[in-house]
Amino acid sequence: METDFWIERWKQRQIGFHQDEINAHLQDFWPGLGIPRTDRVFVPLCGKSSDMLWLRAQGHEVLGNELSPIAVEEFFIENKLEPAVTQQGDFQRWEIDGLALLCGDFFKLKAEHLSNCSGVFDRASLIALPPEMRPDYARHMQSIVPKQCRMLLVTMEYVQEEMQGPPFSVHEEEVRKLYKQNHEISLLFEKDIIAENPRFSEQGISQLVEKVYQLTPLQAPID
DSSP states (O other): OHHHHHHHHHHHOTTTTOOOSOOOHHHHHHGGGGGOOTSSETTTTOOTTTTHHHHHTTOOOOEEESSSSHHHHHHHHHTTTOEEEEEETTTTEEETTTTTEESOGGGGOOOGGTTTTTEEESSSSSSOOOOOOOOOHHHHHHHOOOTEEEEEEEEEEEEEEEEOSSSSOOHHHHHHHHHTTTEEEEEEEEEOOOOOOOHTTTOOOSEEEEEEEEEEOOOSSOO
């Protein structure tokens, strides 16, 4: 899945993954991560999500990463924000007080971009990627975030043959395989949400299980 795929999805307005409302799991479980309110947090493949505004309202400094310039521009326009736009290496940086979006390829992010981050909220990033890309994604994520960084991860599980992703089905076994080397993995929430999401049942999905995980760094991370 190339970068052009996501650029085109935004151009064609094929953005069913976007949620206008603030994610309920973020509100329910983020406080339990114990991340100080003044610490910096990272939102990968953030689109134009209002979740970033919620995190900023809690006192966090927020850094988002998004590939599509359309999504980044719409985030600021729709929220009536006037950012300063600068170039930062491979990324165009859109920034207001305490909130910055780096427009560009996630895989070009470096540890220096995410310095001082204490938390990650991944609602639609891991599940946006096909199986062959997910190991590289998880490996790169763990290489660029500080070792003490805690994560809140939201996934979906369904019979992959019933629908062509994205979003893709990512089972718990895979989550644990991807992150167990450096993290303690706690399942916080599990529910079949197919009845609440008719657009998925209309595509032939029989069951859609949403899961939420907390990823806590091990005391002695292994490189």
